[in-house]
Amino acid sequence: MKNKRQFLFTLGLMIFMGLLVAEPSLAGFESSLMTVKMKLSNVVLPVLATMGLLFAGFSFITGNPNARQHIIYAVIGCILGFGAQGIVDFISSSVR
Numbered sequence: 001m002k003n004k005r006q007f008l009f010t011l012g013l014m015i016f017m018g019l020l021v022a023e024p025s026l027a028g029f030e031s032s033l034m035t036v037k038m039k040l041s042n043v044v045l046p047v048l049a050t051m052g053l054l055f056a057g058f059s060f061i062t063g064n065p066n067a068r069q070h071i072i073y074a075v076i077g078c079i080l081g082f083g084a085q086g087i088v089d090f091i092s093s094s095v096r
Helices: 002-020 029-061 067-082 084-095
Strands: none
Touching: 029 067, 029 084, 067 084
16 A cells, blocks of 8 residues: 555646646746746646636535635636746736
8 A cells, every 4th residue: 555655646746746747848947947847837836726626626525524615726726737837827928
């Protein structure tokens, strides 16, 4: 059981790191950072927000007394997760 859990954790970590690694053709530091930012804001954050929403829904269905709080946090997480790219672009344009 522990070996299976370690294997799944390692596999998940390798997939996550594979998403963050820049393509070899992008050799510049700034372009690598832009690639990481794009992958984080377009892939990782929406996936985590959706997982949080699923957890909150499951919590609500099972009758957890904290389900309302979970749903509120999940909705806030979805707003931030799906709107991350827009937030970053807005701040970036304001600073420049």
